[in-house]
Amino acid sequence: MSRRRVVIPSEEELERRNTVGIQAEYISNVQATDFPRHYPGEDNSWNIDKFRDGFRVQFHKNGPLEASFSLIGIHAAVANAFRRIMIADIPTLAIETVFIENNTSVIQDEVLSHRLGLIPFKGGREGLHSFLKWYKKKPNTATDNLGVSGDHFDYNTVLLRLQVKCTHNEDAAEGERDPRKLYHHAHVYARDIEFVPVGRQARYFSGADAIVPVNPDILIAKMRPEQEIDLSMHMYKGVGSDHAKFSPVATASYRLLPTIKIVEPILGADAEKFAKCFPKGVIRLRKVTRQEAAKQGSGYEGHEGELKAVVEDPMKDTVSRECLRHDEFNKKVKLGRKIDHFIFSVESTGQWESDAIFLESVAHLKAKCKAFEKQVINMVR
Incomplete structure (x- = not known):
């Protein structure tokens, strides 16, 4: 009896699967593929321990009337369920x-x-x-x-x-x-x-x-x-x-975390032009250090002291694709969005505090799941 070989994908492959590709005229890799039997030899079955290890909630802003936070490690269906519950199911x-x-x-x-x-x-x-x-x-x-x-x-x-x-x-x-x-x-x-x-x-x-x-x-x-x-x-x-x-929110929306990967050095005047392709604060200009210029294969050889473009805060990016319109940047940068990183923005109308609206949506979804579980059990019986 032969044993089934378990395939473990590399970090690069996992990153590729987890990123929506942004090209000049189209987007790619928009569907989640982490479910059983999609990749031969891989076990992508869902379990609570795996979800608990990968799921995180990160708050960026938390005020009485406005909150911004990230849900990391969940599917779009669950994130959208929270959004719809916040808009339509919380009483006021x-x-x-x-x-x-x-x-x-x-x-x-x-x-x-x-x-x-x-x-x-x-x-x-x-x-x-x-x-x-x-x-x-x-x-x-x-x-x-x-x-x-x-x-x-x-x-x-x-x-x-x-x-x-x-x-x-x-x-x-x-x-x-x-x-x-x-x-x-x-x-x-x-x-x-x-x-x-x-x-x-x-x-x-x-x-x-x-x-x-x-x-x-x-x-x-x-x-x-x-x-x-x-x-x-x-x-x-x-x-x-x-x-x-009756909706407790003025707006409740989410967006995927943008990713900006500079694959080849962008230096000098090109770096300044590249920074202007993004909203303020996304790209920062820094000088090439002596250690970087001395490292073979870094692309910075002989450019000590010149300005280079580095990614400062991709969360501020609006993914306008402006940089992809310029031929000099086409092969030097890759744009994308994390498929499981949802940045929520919630504005309360005032009856609920903004963070309490999200917590209440979690309670509502939990109650819905329990009611559905009970219906399934009764149907089987």
Whole structure:
């Protein structure tokens, strides 16, 4: 009985497989090939230990409203699952229903309601993510003068009010032409929206934890004397797959890590021209050292003190391929992208902190996997 020979690929071959090739007119090697039986004699079966050893999370920026981090060692399908969950499956609060009592401004009722619905709000974390539940509307329920029906409770509905009227400013200077100084409430901003706590909401949303707009300077409408807006609003918990206003992110995107490999020395004026082909900070110019000039086969022989181009920070590159347009660089540089290195950029709308959005997406994906596992087990049974 013959034994099967196990083939171990070289480091160069692994790097080639793990890099998307960027040429002047096309790209190559775009599909992952690390699965069983693709390469004869190689064992590419997935196992948890191998994944754990190769997977890393590296943060580049972590602020309350913006985060940038890398997921290294995963497939595009998993990275894209995180992106889609962050956009569409993480719940937030947004204005869903607007009850207009009086609107004499120039903005139509439906346009005003749409603008209100897109304003992001923030509040106490425990109240937003733990206390408030999903709202389910019951058919044929009567409402009171605020639009509150028998299916609205403190744990599923947040009540807001907007009551502003434009009046003359008696203290305005003579000859003043700025409407914001001539009148009171000439501009209606998000800060004019009032949160009305109901029931136990005062316990979770008070003081610094009160529900307020993320940006109080969002312009809602412009009015002139005697014009008035009087309305109430209901906020519900929802997800981005229902409407974009419920999405916790302004943007959630990723890109592959660029790779720039200089295979032949680029010196002198060519080095300066080469650096200008990339965004600032990608390529750096350094002088050839004596040791490099003395080393045989380095390509720097006799060029001591001259400027050479070196790769400083490939993450800043946008892969514009500008350098490939010049014949003098075609055979001296290879461009690519790491197929398993995803650089994420997440901008929060304010209800969730940017890094917490990613952590919540991990929890959501884990719950989805457990639900799918349970369905498979039941199907087999």
